[in-house]
Structure formats: C-alpha cells, structure tokens
Amino acid sequence: MKKLLSATALLLASIPVAYSATASLDVASLVEKEGPAVVNISTTQTVVNNQGGPGMSEDDPFYEFFRRFQPRQQPREFQARSLGSGFIISQDGYIMTNAHVVGNADEITVKLTDKREFKAKVIGTDERTDVALIKIEAKLLPTVRLGDPAKLRVGEPVVAIGSPFGFDNTVTSGIVSAKGRQLPDESFVPFIQTDAAVNPGNSGGPLFNANGEVVGINSQIYSRTGGFMGLSFAIPIDVAMDISTQLKAGGKVIRGRIGVSIQEMSRDLAESFGLTKPQGALISGVEKDGPADKAGMLPSDIVLKFGDKVVNSNADLVRLVGSTKPGTRMTMQVWRNKTTKDLTVTVGEMQDQPGPGKPGRRHNANVGQVGLMVGELTAAQRKQLGVEYGLLVQASQGAAARSGIQQGDVIVGIGGEGLKSYQQLARAIEDAKTGNKTVTLRIYRDGGYQFIPLKLSNKSDE
Numbered sequence: 316m317k318k319l320l321s322a323t324a325l326l327l328a329s330i331p332v333a334y335s336a337t338a339s340l341d342v343a344s345l346v347e348k349e350g351p352a353v354v355n356i357s358t359t360q361t362v363v364n365n366q367g368g369p370g371m372s373e374d375d376p377f378y379e380f381f382r383r384f385q386p387r388q389q390p391r392e393f394q395a396r397s398l399g400s401g402f403i404i405s406q407d408g409y410i411m412t413n414a415h416v417v418g419n420a421d422e423i424t425v426k427l428t429d430k431r432e433f434k435a436k437v438i439g440t441d442e443r444t445d446v447a448l449i450k451i452e453a454k455l456l457p458t459v460r461l462g463d464p465a466k467l468r469v470g471e472p473v474v475a476i477g478s479p480f481g482f483d484n485t486v487t488s489g490i491v492s493a494k495g496r497q498l499p500d501e502s503f504v505p506f507i508q509t510d511a512a513v514n515p516g517n518s519g520g521p522l523f524n525a526n527g528e529v530v531g532i533n534s535q536i537y538s539r540t541g542g543f544m545g546l547s548f549a550i551p552i553d554v555a556m557d558i559s560t561q562l563k564a565g566g567k568v569i570r571g572r573i574g575v576s577i578q579e580m581s582r583d584l585a586e587s588f589g590l591t592k593p594q595g596a597l598i599s600g601v602e603k604d605g606p607a608d609k610a611g612m613l614p615s616d617i618v619l620k621f622g623d624k625v626v627n628s629n630a631d632l633v634r635l636v637g638s639t640k641p642g643t644r645m646t647m648q649v650w651r652n653k654t655t656k657d658l659t660v661t662v663g664e665m666q667d668q669p670g671p672g673k674p675g676r677r678h679n680a681n682v683g684q685v686g687l688m689v690g691e692l693t694a695a696q697r698k699q700l701g702v703e704y705g706l707l708v709q710a711s712q713g714a715a716a717r718s719g720i721q722q723g724d725v726i727v728g729i730g731g732e733g734l735k736s737y738q739q740l741a742r743a744i745e746d747a748k749t750g751n752k753t754v755t756l757r758i759y760r761d762g763g764y765q766f767i768p769l770k771l772s773n774k775s776d777e
Contacts, residue, residue: 340472345527346486351428351457353521355478356399356412356435356449358420400477400520401425401449402459402529404559408433408451411559412519413534414440417447425451428484439562443503443570444550445534446558447519459521462528464507464551467491475511475533475547477520487512489547496548498535502633506548507531513547522549531555557638571639571662574605575612576763577629583768587730587755588617589653595619596632598649599757600764603701610660612649614757614764615731619655620648636662651731685744685771686713687720691737700759702727704734708758718769721760728757747771 399416403409410425417423423435433451440447474488489511496506509522513533522531531549538544561568580593588597595617601608618626621635622645639645641664649656688710697705708715708724728734729743734757747754747769754769 340474340488340525342474342486342488345474345523346476349459349521349523349527350476350484350486352403352459353428353476353484354401354403354410355426355481355483356401356410356416356519357424357426358397358399358417359422360395360397360420398478398481398516399518400516400533402519402521403456404458404461404556406454406456406458408453408456409438409559409563410435410449410451411532411555412447412449413532414442414445414447416519417449418442423449425449426483427456439566439568441558441562441568443568444554444558445504446532446550446555446562448559448562459529460527461552461556462524462526462530464494464530464553467494467507467524467530469493472525473509473511473530474523475509475513475517475520476523477513477517477533479512479514479516481516485517492546497628497630498548502630503637504550504554505630505634506534507551509547509549510545511547512543514543569641570637570665571641571643572665573607573610573612573636573660573662574602575607576600576765577618577632578765579629580617581768583753583770584755584766587751587753587768588615588650590617590650595626595650596629597766599766600759606660606663610647610658612647612658612660613651613731614728615651615755615766617650618647619650621645622647637665685715685769687711687715687769689726689737689740692725700725700727702733702759704736705759706734706737706740714771715769719767720756720758720769723760725759726756727759727764730755730757744769744771 399412401410401412404411417437418440423437425433425435433453435449435451438448438450469491471491472488473491474486476484476486479485489509491507492510493508496508498506507522507530511522513536517533520533521529522533524530529552531551532555533547533549535548536543537546558568576599577596578599580595580597582593584597585593598612598614598616598618601612601614618632620626621632624635626632626635639662641662643662645660645662647658647660649658687708689706690709692705692707697703706726708720708722708726711720711722726734726740729740734740743754748771752771756767756769758765758767
C-alpha cells in the first residue's frame with residue numbers, strides 16, 4: 316500500500332537509487348561551496364510509558380504479573396531520539412528545518428560540518444506547512460543562498476544534502492519531476508516533486524538548483540516500503556521564508572480566512588454549472604455572518620479569481636486566502652448563474668470552526684426511482700445545521716450510489732437554491748430525466764458541505 320511518510324520516520328529502508336548529475340550541474344563545486352551551511356539536527360524527547368502490559372493499566376489485576384515477568388519491558392520513562400537536517404539562513408544562527416523534526420523535542424542539538432555542536436531553541440513551528448525556525452548562539456556562520464522556485468523548470472537538475480539515517484552531509488542529485496503538487500491534507504503547500512534520493516533523516520534539508528541556490532526544503536517521500544522510491548517532495552523556499560518571517564516576528568503564523576467550505580471542480584460539476592471546463596473553487600458552504608457571507612457570496616458560486624490571481628483549483632484559493640493579511644479588502648471574481656460577478660470581501664483571521672453534529676432520521680420516501688431513500692429532518696436538526704429544510708439519505712443505490720451519494724448525507728440544496736421541500740427534489744429529478752440527465756445536489760457530510768452531480772440514466776433505476 317502506498318503511503319506518504321515524513322523523511323524522519325524510523326522505517327525499514329530500501330537501497331537508495333543512485334543518480335548521476337547532468338553535464339550542466341557541477342555537483343562537486345556546489346557541495347564544496349554550499350555544503351558548510353547544511354547542518355545535522357538531533358533531538359531527544361522524554362516519553363512516559365504507563366503500560367504494565369499490552370493495553371493494561373496499573374489497576375488491572377494482571378498488571379503486577381506482567382511487570383515482573385514480561386521480558387524486555389520498556390522503562391516507565393525513556394528518551395526518544397530522532398534525526399533530521401536543516402540549513403543556516405543567517406550568520407547569527409537562524410536555521411530552517413521541518414516542524415516534524417523539532418516538534419515536541421525537549422532538547423535539540425545542531426552539528427555543523429566542522430564538527431562544532433550547539434544547543435538550539437525553537438523560535439516557532441507551523442504544522443500546516445511543516446516549517447520550523449530554530450536558532451543557535453553563534454556568529455559569522457556560513458549561510459545558503461536562496462533561489463526563486465517560480466523559475467524552476469520541470470526536468471531541471473537539483474541536489475539534496477542531508478543526513479539520511481544519520482549519515483551526515485550525504486549528497487544526492489536528480490531532476491525536478493513536477494511543480495505545484497498537492498498532497499493529501501497539505502493544501503497550503505504547492506510541493507516541488509523531485510527524484511533526488513531522500514530518506515529518513517533528510518527531512519528539513521535543502522534542495523539546491525543548478526546555481527547552488529536553495530529552492531526548497533525536503534519534507535516528504537512517497538513510498539510503499541518506507542525507503543526512497545523515486546518520489547520526493549520539497550516545500551518551495553518562498554513559502555517557507557514567508558512562514559519563517561512570521562515565526563521570527565511573533566512565534567506563530569497568522570493566516571487569512573473568508574469563512575467558506577470548498578470542493579474541487581469535476582467535469583460533471585463544471586458542465587452542470589455551465590462552465591466549459593473544470594476550473595475555479597466551488598463554494599459548497601458559506602459561514603453565516605462570516606467574511607464571505609457579508610460580501611454576498613452564495614453556495615454554488617465558483618471562485619475564478621482572488622485579487623488579480625487566477626484560481627485554477629480549490630488548493631489555489633486556500634493558499635491565496637491563507638497568505639492574505641487579515642483585514643485586507645480583496646476583489647473576487649465568481650461564476651454565478653452562468654455569468655461572472657465581482658464581490659469584495661474583507662479577509663478575516665483563520666481559526667478552527669467546529670462543524671454541526673450529525674442529523675437524525677424521521678421517515679422514508681423513494682425519490683424518483685433513482686435508488687435514493689430519504690427522510691425529513693426534525694426542527695431541532697434543521698436548527699443544528701442552520702438550514703430551513705433538509706432530507707437525510709437513509710439509503711443510496713442505483714444511480715444515486717454511482718453518483719457518490721452516501722447513507723448519512725443530508726441534502727440541503729439543489730444547485731444554488733436551498734431545499735424547501737421533498738417535492739422540490741422530486742420535481743428536479745423528474746425534470747432532469749427529460750433534460751440534461753443531471754441534478755446537482757448540495758449535501759452536508761462529515762461536518763462540511765459539498766456539491767454532488769446526480770447523474771440519471773435513460774431508464775429508471777429500481
């Protein structure tokens with residue numbers, strides 16, 4: 316099974332794949348000049364083990380037996396150690412690395428290529444981007460030069476330096492495999508993908524371009540075994556430097572928010588909303604009295620531009636809004652009712668928002684013979700979700716199941732209109748059978764809202 320793994324994960328390793336540098340990249344000269352600014356980072360963390368046996372508490376009657384006779388039992392308190400990499404960005408000791416390298420560490424030791432060692436303190440970490448800024452007390456340190464990831468080209472040679480498995484200052488090379496990669500749960504980072512060998516311990520180390528400039532921070536690998544398999548991902552250095560500037564100034568990162576839930580556009584959704592191709596970020600929910608709501612944004616709006624930046628996907632909107640200073644007024648171009656419209660929003664500050672709880676059930680009705688069994692929500696459940704009316708999906712088969720509708724979904728709208736009655740849904744399905752064969756449903760699922768195109772066949776699904 317394929318997994319995304321942090322490059323510091325202590326896993327079994329496969330044999331690294333060797334790559335030779337292209338003729339345009341003088342790896343030896345690059346390493347000689349830039350290598351001294353790359354550091355090895357080791358951390359220790361105190362872990363308390365409260366178990367007397369597998370899953371046992373001290374109150375368990377067999378706790379004492381296992382405590383005395385279970386072989387090789389771990390001590391109740393022990394030191395967990397991990398390794399990573401980093402690079403010096405200022406002569407007075409500021410060092411960039413990954414948040415997962417130094418997060419929760421009790422002690423951080425930084426070792427330079429000249430064998431000097433320093434204790435480091437954490438200036439700040441940002442888990443959303445996996446960027447951390449630490450500092451050692453030293454002067455006149457060697458530093459890296461920073462490049463522009465926007466100028467990177469796919470196929471361009473790159474070099475990674477780090478400490479895989481604790482082997483200090485290990486050098487690997489490869490090419491840029493892709494740019495702007497979006498990984499699961501990583502909407503704030505447009506990753507640089509490379510095939511430069513990266514393994515556990517490389518995390519936080521620099522990725523250099525052919526000019527010897529840092530263009531990224533090596534962060535993750537995609538692997539079936541835990542070892543390198545040709546897929547490495549680096550955080551673009553411009554993203555990381557923006558984060559480090561905020562960490563240095565206040566120890567934390569402040570991000571913008573507009574109070575919406577969004578989903579990716581599919582070809583079917585684009586067609587149902589009158590777009591010629593999948594583009595933009597589809598607004599599936601608008602927080603009441605939030606910035607977007609006050610700007611007049613509606614569910615089913617599709618954001619095509621944020622300021623002067625084109626929004627090609629929902630990840631683009633997340634990054635653009637997140638990088639905008641709270642309080643900034645921004646113009647958004649949205650697609651609504653098959654035409655464009657400009658809205659002005661005042662960006663708020665990001666914070667965690669709890670979603671409404673799961674709705675209950677009431678009674679069944681078979682809608683339009685498409686395999687959709689629904690029940691009305693109670694008044695209390697409607698209030699909980701903040702909707703005038705809703706239908707709980709109690710069973711999904713046939714066309715409904717093939718379209719991705721699941722048991723437990725709550726239907727709250729059709730296209731850009733709120734759902735008012737069961738009859739409204741039934742009429743929309745019947746109309747679609749003689750029309751474009753698609754009904755776009757807005758549903759609530761797992762604490763958020765999204766649109767699903769219900770595609771109908773020429774004959775009824777039983």
